[in-house]
Amino acid sequence: MPQLKGTGPESDTDAVLAARLAVSATATGGEAMSDVEFFDWLDERRRRHSQEVRHTTFAELSGWHFAADTGDLEHRSGRFFAVRGIRVRTDFGPVPEWSQPIIRQPEIGILGVAVREINGVLHCLMQAKTEPGNVNGVQLSPTVQATKSNYTRVHGGSPVPYLDCFREPRARGHRVLADVLQSEQGSWFFCKRNRNMIVEVGPEVEAGEDFCWLTLRQVNALLHYENLVNMDARTVLSCLPDWHHGTVPARALHSDVAVRSWITTQQSERDVSAELLPLREIEGRGWYRTEDRISHERGLFFSIVPVHVVSNRREVASWSQPLLEPHGTGVAAMLVRRIDGVPHCLVHARVEPGYLDVVELGPTVQCTPENYAHLPPAGRPRFLDLVEAARPHRILFDTVLSEEGGRFRHAQNRYLIVEVDDDVPVEVPEDYQWLTLHQLGELLKYSHYLNVQARTLVAALRTVTGTTGGLLATGVTPPRRGDGRADHR
Amino acid sequence: MPQLKGTGPESDTDAVLAARLAVSATATGGEAMSDVEFFDWLDERRRRHSQEVRHTTFAELSGWHFAADTGDLEHRSGRFFAVRGIRVRTDFGPVPEWSQPIIRQPEIGILGVAVREINGVLHCLMQAKTEPGNVNGVQLSPTVQATKSNYTRVHGGSPVPYLDCFREPRARGHRVLADVLQSEQGSWFFCKRNRNMIVEVGPEVEAGEDFCWLTLRQVNALLHYENLVNMDARTVLSCLPDWHHGTVPARALHSDVAVRSWITTQQSERDVSAELLPLREIEGRGWYRTEDRISHERGLFFSIVPVHVVSNRREVASWSQPLLEPHGTGVAAMLVRRIDGVPHCLVHARVEPGYLDVVELGPTVQCTPENYAHLPPAGRPRFLDLVEAARPHRILFDTVLSEEGGRFRHAQNRYLIVEVDDDVPVEVPEDYQWLTLHQLGELLKYSHYLNVQARTLVAALRTVTGTTGGLLATGVTPPRRGDGRADHR
Numbered sequence: 001m002p003q004l005k006g007t008g009p010e011s012d013t014d015a016v017l018a019a020r021l022a023v024s025a026t027a028t029g030g031e032a033m034s035d036v037e038f039f040d041w042l043d044e045r046r047r048r049h050s051q052e053v054r055h056t057t058f059a060e061l062s063g064w065h066f067a068a069d070t071g072d073l074e075h076r077s078g079r080f081f082a083v084r085g086i087r088v089r090t091d092f093g094p095v096p097e098w099s100q101p102i103i104r105q106p107e108i109g110i111l112g113v114a115v116r117e118i119n120g121v122l123h124c125l126m127q128a129k130t131e132p133g134n135v136n137g138v139q140l141s142p143t144v145q146a147t148k149s150n151y152t153r154v155h156g157g158s159p160v161p162y163l164d165c166f167r168e169p170r171a172r173g174h175r176v177l178a179d180v181l182q183s184e185q186g187s188w189f190f191c192k193r194n195r196n197m198i199v200e201v202g203p204e205v206e207a208g209e210d211f212c213w214l215t216l217r218q219v220n221a222l223l224h225y226e227n228l229v230n231m232d233a234r235t236v237l238s239c240l241p242d243w244h245h246g247t248v249p250a251r252a253l254h255s256d257v258a259v260r261s262w263i264t265t266q267q268s269e270r271d272v273s274a275e276l277l278p279l280r281e282i283e284g285r286g287w288y289r290t291e292d293r294i295s296h297e298r299g300l301f302f303s304i305v306p307v308h309v310v311s312n313r314r315e316v317a318s319w320s321q322p323l324l325e326p327h328g329t330g331v332a333a334m335l336v337r338r339i340d341g342v343p344h345c346l347v348h349a350r351v352e353p354g355y356l357d358v359v360e361l362g363p364t365v366q367c368t369p370e371n372y373a374h375l376p377p378a379g380r381p382r383f384l385d386l387v388e389a390a391r392p393h394r395i396l397f398d399t400v401l402s403e404e405g406g407r408f409r410h411a412q413n414r415y416l417i418v419e420v421d422d423d424v425p426v427e428v429p430e431d432y433q434w435l436t437l438h439q440l441g442e443l444l445k446y447s448h449y450l451n452v453q454a455r456t457l458v459a460a461l462r463t464v465t466g467t468t469g470g471l472l473a474t475g476v477t478p479p480r481r482g483d484g485r486a487d488h489r
Numbered sequence: 490m491p492q493l494k495g496t497g498p499e500s501d502t503d504a505v506l507a508a509r510l511a512v513s514a515t516a517t518g519g520e521a522m523s524d525v526e527f528f529d530w531l532d533e534r535r536r537r538h539s540q541e542v543r544h545t546t547f548a549e550l551s552g553w554h555f556a557a558d559t560g561d562l563e564h565r566s567g568r569f570f571a572v573r574g575i576r577v578r579t580d581f582g583p584v585p586e587w588s589q590p591i592i593r594q595p596e597i598g599i600l601g602v603a604v605r606e607i608n609g610v611l612h613c614l615m616q617a618k619t620e621p622g623n624v625n626g627v628q629l630s631p632t633v634q635a636t637k638s639n640y641t642r643v644h645g646g647s648p649v650p651y652l653d654c655f656r657e658p659r660a661r662g663h664r665v666l667a668d669v670l671q672s673e674q675g676s677w678f679f680c681k682r683n684r685n686m687i688v689e690v691g692p693e694v695e696a697g698e699d700f701c702w703l704t705l706r707q708v709n710a711l712l713h714y715e716n717l718v719n720m721d722a723r724t725v726l727s728c729l730p731d732w733h734h735g736t737v738p739a740r741a742l743h744s745d746v747a748v749r750s751w752i753t754t755q756q757s758e759r760d761v762s763a764e765l766l767p768l769r770e771i772e773g774r775g776w777y778r779t780e781d782r783i784s785h786e787r788g789l790f791f792s793i794v795p796v797h798v799v800s801n802r803r804e805v806a807s808w809s810q811p812l813l814e815p816h817g818t819g820v821a822a823m824l825v826r827r828i829d830g831v832p833h834c835l836v837h838a839r840v841e842p843g844y845l846d847v848v849e850l851g852p853t854v855q856c857t858p859e860n861y862a863h864l865p866p867a868g869r870p871r872f873l874d875l876v877e878a879a880r881p882h883r884i885l886f887d888t889v890l891s892e893e894g895g896r897f898r899h900a901q902n903r904y905l906i907v908e909v910d911d912d913v914p915v916e917v918p919e920d921y922q923w924l925t926l927h928q929l930g931e932l933l934k935y936s937h938y939l940n941v942q943a944r945t946l947v948a949a950l951r952t953v954t955g956t957t958g959g960l961l962a963t964g965v966t967p968p969r970r971g972d973g974r975a976d977h978r
Contacts, residue, residue, distance in 0.1 A: 002915055004740040004829045005747075013744065108757045142849045169750075177752035181757070181846065193846075197750075223507065251493040255502065258494075260934060261658075261668035261686075268597045268670070268684045340493045356845055357670065357682075357936065426491055439496065445749060446844065446935040 011250060014241065017177065020122050021184065021243035024216040025462075030119035032213035035221070041212055045128035051311045052402060053132045057292045061306040062320040065238045071280025073304070073322055079149040081407070083304055083322055085277035086190060092270055092351040092431075094379035099277065099285040101294055101304055102190045102354060103324060103407060108181065109147040111232045112166040112197040115177070116205060116213065123213035125162070125205070126233065131405025132309045133323050135412065139230040139402060140222060143211070150315065158315045161208055166197050174198040178239040181447040183360060183456065185403065186352025188302070188324050190276060193447070194232075195357070196239045210313070216240075220463040227402045231452065234401070238455035242441035244462065248399035251338050252436045253426065262433050263449065266349035267358045268384040274353040300371050323409035326368065330399065332453040333365040333387040333416035334461065335424055336396070337434075344434035345461065346383075346424065360451040361443070364432070382429070390418045396464045401456065415456055417464060436460055464485070506666065509611050510732035513705040514951075516954045519608035520703035524710075530701055531955025534617035535627045540800045542621045546781045550795040551809040558880065560769025562811055568638040570594035570896070572783075572793055572811055574766035575636070581759055581840040581920075583868035588766065588774040590783055591679045591843060592896060594814060595810065597670065598636040598637060599701060601655040601686040604666065607703065612702035614651070614694070615722065615733055620894025621798045622812050624901065628719040628891060629711060632700070639804065650697055655686050664689040670936040671944065673851060674892065675789070677813050679765060682845070682936070683721075685728045698801070705732075709952040716891045716901065720941065723890070727944035731930035733951065741925045742828050742915065748843045751784065751796040751922050752938065755838035756847045763842035789860050791815040794898060812898035816859065818889065821942040822854040822876040822905035824913055825885070826923075833923035834950065835872075835913065839940060849940040850932070853921070871918070878906045885953045904945055906953060926950055 006012055006247050033041065058066070063076050065092070073083035075106040078091040114125040129141035146160045151167075153159070169176050177198040184192045208215050214222075219237065229237075254262070283289055286297055294304040303325045310318040350362040367381040397417035426434065440458050443449035450458065495501055522530065547555070547562070556563050562572035575591040603614040618630035623711045640656075642648070658665050666687040673681045696702050703711075708726065712718050718726075743751070772778055775786055783793040791813045799807045824835040839851040856870040886906035893900070915923065929947050932938035939947065 002742060002828060004742060004831060005738045005744045007741045007745045007925075011739075011744070106762060176746060176750040178746065183751055193754055197753075250496045250500075252496045253491060253493060255494045255500070255668065256496045257665060257934075261665040263666045264670055264684055264686075264936075268599070273595060339491060342493060382577045436496075445746075446530070446938075447753075448936075 015207070017241055018243045020117075021216060021240065024122040025220060025243055026213065026217060026305045028217065030121045031215050032123055032207075033216060035218060037219065038214065040049065041229075042128060042138070042140075045210060049128070049130045049138050049311075049313045051130045051132065051137055051309065051313070053255055054308045055292065056306050056308045056320065058306050059291065059309070060320070061322065062308075064306070064320060064322065066279070070278035072278060076148075079107070080103065080147070083279060084190070085279045085282035085352055086274055087277050087282075088272070088274045088353040090270065090272040090353075091352055091424060092272065094375050099282040099287070100301065100353075101279060101282060101287065102276075103188055103192070104190045104276065105147070105150040105192050105407075109194045110144055110151065110163070110166050110197060111142050111194050111236050112144040112199060113233070114143045114165050114199055114201045114205060116201050116203065118213055121215055122200075123215055124219055125207060125211055126214050126219065128212075129212045129230070130311060130313055131230070132307055132311075133405035133407065133409040133411065134227070134230075134322070134402060135410050136227050139405070140233055141227055141230045142233050142236050145232045153315075160315070161211075161451070162205070165199050165201055165205065169199045173202065178445075180239055180445060182235060182239070182452070183355060183448055184451070184452050186350075186354035186360065186451065188354070188408070190274075190354045191356050192354065194235075196236050198240055199237060223293045223460060223463055224399050226400045229401070230405065231401070231456070234456040234459045235452055238450070238458040239444055242438060242462070244437065250436065250438045251340070251342055252439055253344055253434050255333060255440065257437065259435060259439055259443075263349065263359070263361070265377040270351055270358055272351050272353070272358050298374065300374070300386060307409070308419065324407060324411070326411045328370040330368045330413040331365055331384065331416070332363045332413045332457065333383075333385065333418055334454075334457045335364040335383060335386070335418055335420050336461070337420045337424060339426060339434060342436060344436055345440060345457075346428065346432055347435055347440070347454060349431045349433070352451070355451075356448050360454075361435075361449060362451045362454050363457050366453050373405060383424075385420055386420070386424070387416060388475075390416075395421045397457075399460075399461045407439045413453065413456075414458060415453075417460060460476045497597050506730055507732045509606075509969065510705060510729065511963045512612035514709060514732060515704065515706060516610055516704065519610045520707060521612055521696075524707060525863070527701065527703065527707065530619060531627070531629075534632050534699060537753070538617070538619045538800075538802045540619045540621065540626055540798065540802070541588050543797045545797045545809065547793045547795050548780065549726075549797070549809070550811065551797075553795070553809060553811065555768070559767035560600065560772070563917045566638075568596070569595075569810075570635070572768060573679070574768045574771035575763055575842055576766050576771075577761070577763045577842040579759070579761040579840055581761065583864050585840060588776070589790065589842075590768060590771060590776065591765075592677055592681070593679045593765065595636040596682050597893075598683045599633055599640065599652070599655050599686060600683050600725050601633040601688060602722070602725045603632045603651060603654050603690045603694060605692065607702055609960055610704055611689075612704055613708055614696060614700055615703055615708065617699045617701075618719070619800060619802055620719070620812070621796060621800075622894035622896065622898040622900065623716070623719075623891060624899050625716050629721050629722055630719045631725050634721045635693055642804075642922060649804075650700075652692070654688050654690055654694065658688045661860070662691065665729060667770045667934075669728055671724060671728070671939070672844060672937050673941050675839075675843035675940065677843070677897070679763075679843045680845050681843065684969070685725045687725060711855070711887050712949055712952055713886070719891060720893045720945070723945040723948045724941055726948040727939075728933050730802065731927060731951070733926065738841040739925070739927045740829070740831055741928055742833055742923050745928065745931065748922065748928055748932075752838065752848070752850070755920060759840055759847055761840050761842070761847050770976075783922045786823055787863065789816060789863070796898070810834075813900070814898040815900045817857045817859040819880040819902040820854055820873065820876065820905070821902045821946065822872075822907055823850045823943075823946045824872060824875070824907050824909050826909045826913060828915060828923060831925060833925055834929060834946075835917065835921055836924055836943060838922070840913060841940070845937050849943075850924075850938060850942060851940045851943050852946050855942050872913075875909070876905060876907055879905075883908045886949045904942075906946065906949060906950060919971070927973050
């Protein structure tokens with residue numbers, strides 16, 4: 001007869017895992033690679049990885065074409081992704097209706113981090129990876145970051161290392177710590193989601209070239225460096241079981257059922273319709289196409305640009321593809337305040353056209369400020385002024401980080417965590433709500449509750465939150481902008 | 490400073506609620522209406538509700554037309570719902586590609602049950618409601634069952650009673666016990682979902698005409714009657730917090746993270762594409778249209794039929810609409826077995842084209858057997874033979890129940906719970922898994938994990954599961970087919 005397992009958040013195995021993660025997040029000593037060795041290793045990767053990305057024309061985009069019937073920008077294999085059009089009607093935000101290009105990628109990829117105990121401490125297997133859209137070439141990515149087209153080798157490239165740890169974990173005796181579908185940018189992707197996995201492996205799994213074992217303390221410290229830990233690594237990290245909440249009873253402003261009810265209300269009361277259109281049909285509706293880009297007529301939002309890539313490190317040595325190039329650096333900021341001593345995050349129920357189910361929870365502020373310059377002041381994102389005016393000692397996290405470099409060109413957001421006090425009341429507008437980090441962690445066990453920007457900020461919050469549940473420094477000294485370490489990119 | 494609430498499944502308020510629900514599910518005495526009074530009341534409703542449903546032609550379908558450009562069957566207001574086409578390609582099941590008509594209803598409606606303490610026992614406010622597709626006129630529905638078109642009164646009808654209990658619960662001092670979006674039939678609806686709500690109200694809320702207060706024991710007993718508790722009531726009941734699991738530590742064959750990982754695997758590894766098409770384009774692809782129906786060329790699956798309705802009880806006295814009429818009675822069966830003493834349900838990760846995210850968990854068996862008659866034996870639904878051959882003493886639940894009578898005409902499924910033993914092994918095919926009732930209850934707090942047929946069976950399972958977590962009779966004597974009580978329909 002099989003042995004049954006305890007289940008639920010209070011089960012022993014969960015508590016043991018949380019304790020092991022807490023050790024990995026705090027211990028110094030026992031690292032497979034010291035902090036100094038890591039930066040030397042990273043420098044070496046950057047020297048060895050060469051990548052040339054050249055802006056080209058659509059006509060020269062090898063393997064891609066505008067479909068005769070729809071004008072959609074597609075790969076000849078029908079795989080990878082396509083640029084299509086979308087028409088959105090909504091009662092949310094200052095603009096009730098618009099059309100735009102959007103990336104359609106129906107395949108579900110795998111973003112996976114392998115973890116393994118080394119010297120009694122859990123380590124994450126991170127990869128130095130170059131993406132064509134990165135501002136700085138190499139960034140730190142998950143162990144595996146692969147679309148289905150990648151790992152079924154549509155392009156005929158080399159196999160994806162460590163893939164089997166994630167496709168067949170149980171057959172190999174690995175333990176799955178997290179495994180959940182999560183969305184990506186709903187303004188740029190239509191119904192895109194990836195599988196976020198964390199798998200504990202045994203000593204038989206070793207770090208190959210371009211891979212290194214880092215403790216959670218090290219990864220968390222690196223999260224404070226500009227454009228170093230990539231988006232895919234951040235979203236996977238956010239899905240790690242939260243190690244801050246051992247045996248302390250969870251308390252919150254709103255009960256869990258009240259939180260879920262608020263989310264359901266936001267999903268139900270919003271009227272949003274998003275309909276894919278032939279890309280051709282959005283031309284003239286605010287967007288135009290030239291030989292080397294598709295852009296908005298006022299120069300806002302983003303462009304679609306064709307690039308040619310030559311790399312010495314990818315499955316395929318050279319290729320062409322379109323990238324989505326946002327205009328301007330975004331801001332993604334979470335306001336955090338103590339309520340009755342317990343830190344709460346102010347999340348925003350956001351409507352983005354590409355979400356699977358109308359609404360996901362985003363940061364307090366998520367915008368590219370310059371896209372709002374043409375709107376009246378009432379159209380300016382709420383709480384942005386408060387973030388921009390925050391005094392330095394209230395800013396707990398402030399780092400510019402990159403979004404997915406395989407689809408976006410030079411897409412960066414300034415991620416901020418700002419501590420507030422009575423200046424932001426407990427009562428907030430109906431599309432905002434105060435949730436604890438513990439509640440965000442519970443929602444992250446399920447699909448499509450937190451958006452990708454909020455997930456980066458959950459990962460960031462855990463680097464500034466102590467084991468007692470309070471907000472406090474972890475002993476990591478974040479690099480200031482422009483200091484030596486940040487120049488490692 | 491606000492008072493914080495304990496959160497998580499172990500919080501005091503959750504335990505108190507579970508105890509109150511357990512009392513309501515078991516206590517005899519204190520009912521607002523005795524069992525005998527209920528059936529008298531129901532008979533009276535049936536006498537007073539008159540409804541005439543007449544099969545008509547599409548040409549006579551007032552307010553509806555086939556759109557000139559697409560051939561879609563639409564209401565002139567653009568609201569309510571439309572019948573469109575869909576093309577499906579999948580690697581799941583015996584048929585890799587097909588086209589079919591499908592109901593598109595993008596609005597999110599409210600299915601809500603109000604509960605209230607009467608004589609110290611929680612009661613549910615149930616409604617006697619007639620739907621045009623019901624085989625038997627009146628069934629027992631939730632307190633509120635309304636599409637957004639209903640409750641925003643697009644058709645200019647009378648207001649929906651008790652709506653404000655669900656749209657503004659907190660403003661009225663009500664307590665939300667459950668509130669979650671859940672899908673409906675993915676073979677007949679495209680991305681349909683409704684808000685399932687349970688709200689505890691105070692003594693100021695009284696039962697109007699056509700409404701009655703019943704304890705959970707009474708509702709659970711009525712679930713064993715043919716075509717009495719309607720689909721909307723059953724799905725809401727399944728979202729009630731599970732009252733069986735007080736302080737007993739949860740044990741299960743698979744840990745919660747392993748269960749979620751299995752679901753994610755099923756979502757990720759299946760290739761399914763479902764694309765809406767103009768209804769006109771499915772004609773000739775297995776489907777044809779006559780003046781009074783749209784049907785499959787082999788007479789399989791379902792037809793779309795236009796009906797004219799005259800009612801003395803609805804917001805509007807008479808109207809026309811199309812209904813989806815399935816061919817044949819379906820079977821939805823859950824196999825249940827004890828593993829190390831703990832009952833587990835064998836759920837099936839099902840692909841249906843209308844699901845929001847590829848896969849939802851369904852019963853062990855869900856099919857209309859006659860739709861498989863033209864396929865080779867290997868295409869026959871797995872475990873169906875075992876269900877059909879089950880000895881009577883292993884059948885814990887066996888009742889024919891109706892699906893949504895507002896969209897489907899005479900749609901019935903025979904719902905079965907069958908206890909098995911070593912004849913079904915613990916190791917099952919990869920698209921099946923053994924989950925405990927507690928694990929199903931946890932998944933039901935979140936959207937789109939359990940399909941609507943599985944939700945009916947969760948509600949049914951709770952009527953045959955004792956407070957110790959074992960499978961045992963609750964003291965309810967289920968009516969046999971054809972006995973006096975079942976004739977009350």
